[in-house]
Amino acid sequence: xxxxxxxxxxxxxxxxxxxxxxxxxxxxxxxxxxxxxxxxxxxxxxxxxxxxxxxxxxxxxxxxxxxxxxxxxxxxxxxxxxxxxxxxxxxxxxxxxxxxxxxxxxxxxxxxxxxxxxxxxxxxxxxxxxxxxxxxxxxxxxxxxxxxxxxxxxxxxxxxxxxxxxxxxxxxxxxxxxxxxxxxxxxxxxxxxxxxxxxxxxxxxxxxxxxxxxxxxxxxxxxxxxxxxxxxxxxxxxxxxxxxxxxxxxxxxxxxxxxxxxxxxxxxxxxxxxxxxxxxxxxxxxxxxxxxxxxxxxxxxxxxxxxxxxxxxxxxxxxxxxxxxxxxxxxxxxxxxxxx
Ligand code: CP
Ligand code: NVA
Numbered sequence: 001x002x003x004x005x006x007x008x009x010x011x012x013x014x015x016x017x018x019x020x021x022x023x024x025x026x027x028x029x030x031x032x033x034x035x036x037x038x039x040x041x042x043x044x045x046x047x048x049x050x051x052x053x054x055x056x057x058x059x060x061x062x063x064x065x066x067x068x069x070x071x072x073x074x075x076x077x078x079x080x081x082x083x084x085x086x087x088x089x090x091x092x093x094x095x096x097x098x099x100x101x102x103x104x105x106x107x108x109x110x111x112x113x114x115x116x117x118x119x120x121x122x123x124x125x126x127x128x129x130x131x132x133x134x135x136x137x138x139x140x141x142x143x144x145x146x147x148x149x150x151x152x153x154x155x156x157x158x159x160x161x162x163x164x165x166x167x168x169x170x171x172x173x174x175x176x177x178x179x180x181x182x183x184x185x186x187x188x189x190x191x192x193x194x195x196x197x198x199x200x201x202x203x204x205x206x207x208x209x210x211x212x213x214x215x216x217x218x219x220x221x222x223x224x225x226x227x228x229x230x231x232x233x234x235x236x237x238x239x240x241x242x243x244x245x246x247x248x249x250x251x252x253x254x255x256x257x258x259x260x261x262x263x264x265x266x267x268x269x270x271x272x273x274x275x276x277x278x279x280x281x282x283x284x285x286x287x288x289x290x291x292x293x294x295x296x297x298x299x300x301x302x303x304x305x306x307x308x309x310x311x312x313x314x315x316x317x318x319x320x321x322x323x324x325x326x327x328x329x330x331x332x333x334x335x336x337x338x339x340x
Contacts, residue, residue: 004194011144012167014315014322021070021318040321043329044073047103052094052118053129054080055108055252059290059316060129060137064106067321073328076102095122104328106320110253112214125327132253133215135183138289139191140319145287145312146170146243152285153242176200176241176280178234178268179296180261184247184289186215193227201230202237204264234268235278244280245287246270246296262295270297272304287312 002010019025020040051064061077068075080086085094091114098105099122108129109115119126128136150168175192177185181203189211192199203209211219211230219225231237238244249265250258275284286307288297301307 004196007140007143007191007195008167010322010326011140011147011319013326014140014144014318015147015167017070017321017325018315018318040070041325042072043325044068044071044103047073047328048101049073049075049104049106049324049328050098050102051075051077051129052083052085052098052105052107052109053077054086054110054114055130057108057129059313060108060320063137063317063320064129064324067317067324070321071325073103073324091117092121094118095120095126099123104324106324127323127327130183133183133212134186135289136187137316137320137323138184139187140323141312141315142188142245142287142289143191143195144315144319145308146173148311148315149285149308152283173197173242174200174240174281175243175245176202176238177245177247178202178237178270178274179246179265180249180251181209181211181215182247182251184245186211188245189215189219189228190222190224193224194222197227199228200237200239200241201228202232202234202268203230204268205232206264209264234270234274238275238278238280238284241275241278241280241284243285243287244270244275247289248291248293249296250293265295269295270301272300 017040049064049068051061053061065075065077083089083094085091095105095118102124104124105118105122105126106129107115107118107126109118109131112131112133115126115128115131128134130138147167147170150170153173154171175188175197177188177199179185185201188199216225219228229237249261249268254261270286284306286297286301286309288302288309290309290313292302292309302309
């Protein structure tokens with residue numbers, strides 16, 4: 001729901017929050033003795049945020065809980081066995097009740113329609129922590145990680161951090177995604193082209209692995225389609241890629257399809273050989289939202305020097321913190337900038 005400039009402002013805010021909270025990471029602090037921990041603003045002081053998670057989570061949950069603490073608020077984790085939602089109560093009634101007690105809802109759901117319903121009936125802002133179609137906070141972390149590592153893409157031009165700890169600028173990149181058309185890819189489709197990057201996607205040719213119509217409609221509505229190439233050959237997808245991204249072939253809830261999916265995705269594993277044969281930029285870097293299975297990427301890439309996966313995971317916290325600060329600190333519904 002954000003524009004390109006709004007996405008960059010939020011990522012830049014995340015970068016500032018990270019530097020305030022971890023000042024010893026800032027380049028200008030490395031030679032200084034005074035690296036005392038400073039506090040981010042206490043913008044969620046006395047506020048309670050509910051985390052409705054109907055699916056498992058490590059990064060998103062812990063990011064949300066720890067970020068809320070740093071902002072002075074309280075996060076209430078509500079797993080699917082903890083509340084009435086989905087068993088005895090509708091999303092509509094749950095949204096109204098939680099919104100009467102808390103100042104924000106961060107929800108991980110199954111079907112995307114569930115979060116639309118929560119957002120429709122909640123009196124407080126609702127932010128998507130992952131749904132069947134989208135995973136917006138993941139892409140904020142990916143964008144922050146690429147900006148932080150901008151120097152890796154331009155070895156001869158080290159970008160200056162600029163005044164006021166601003167976000168390092170990033171040259172236009174070619175980002176390749178090899179794998180399933182799932183929530184993480186869908187947010188890449190509506191994000192990278194609006195930030196000036198090109199996207200190349202390879203998914204198996206069967207209809208089940210193509211972009212859902214609701215997502216592609218949004219991609220075309222935003223005009224992102226003109227910067228997206230989509231085929232079924234993973235080697236063709238990584239041609240000229242500066243960054244190669246993948247995700248699990250078996251998303252949460254698809255466990256029954258595992259056997260069929262492993263067959264259909266044969267040949268789509270991200271490896272050094274695939275990227276060399278496909279003609280990726282020799283300096284290509286690797287991203288993965290995690291959790292990772294060995295099917296979609298081998299150990300050589302995942303644990304190798306190209307991999308940015310752990311800085312990417314760390315950045316979930318700072319980007320979720322920025323999103324919480326922007327979305328949850330102002331209560332009036334009229335100021336809501338993203339509903340899902
Ligand atoms: N990337 C991600 O969303 O991880 P979790 O499922 O562990 O939250
Ligand atoms: N596509 C994956 C992302 C996990 C963060 C899933 O939905 O399970």
